[in-house]
Amino acid sequence: MDLTSQTLTARRPLVVPGLYKINCDKHPWERAWIYVSPHDSVAVSDAQGHFTMKNVPAGRYHIRLWHEGWTVKRKAADNRPDYVPMQDARDVKVRPNEDTSITFDTLSPITTDN
Numbered sequence: 063m064d065l066t067s068q069t070l071t072a073r074r075p076l077v078v079p080g081l082y083k084i085n086c087d088k089h090p091w092e093r094a095w096i097y098v099s100p101h102d103s104v105a106v107s108d109a110q111g112h113f114t115m116k117n118v119p120a121g122r123y124h125i126r127l128w129h130e131g132w133t134v135k136r137k138a139a140d141n142r143p144d145y146v147p148m149q150d151a152r153d154v155k156v157r158p159n160e161d162t163s164i165t166f167d168t169l170s171p172i173t174t175d176n
Contacts, residue, residue, distance in 0.1 A: 081128075090142035095130065122157040126151040127166045147172040 076082060079100040086092035097104065103161075104114035131145035138144060148169040156162050 085142060090140055093142075118156050118162075120156050122155050124151060124153055125164060125173065127169070129169060131171070133171070 076096060076098045079098050082096045082098065084094040084096065103115055103118055105115045107113045127150045129148045131148045134143045135144045135146045136144050149165040149172050150169050152164055152166070154162060154164055
């Protein structure tokens with residue numbers, strides 16, 4: 063059976079919270095990231111870097127921004143680049159019936175070797 067012209071799919075639920083890296087089997091530059099959150103207060107930015115989180119209850123929160131990075135840390139045996147992840151984190155107070163705005167402008171490399 064020739065499978066080269068068929069698209070194969072697999073469905074598996076991701077139920078353990080965390081960040082998952084999915085690599086393409088054919089192209090070392092292609093990868094996807096999936097974040098499984100233990101709560102529903104998560105957002106993905108648009109092409110301009112903006113995001114919105116709706117219906118966040120009033121209170122104090124710690125919010126973290128994460129990006130794969132753009133500096134190559136090393137290359138794997140298959141010549142796939144591994145980038146230094148970047149992050150920023152802020153404490154924020156959400157007030158009842160008000161919009162809250164946050165600017166992340168100081169991304170720093172994550173120094174742990176994950």
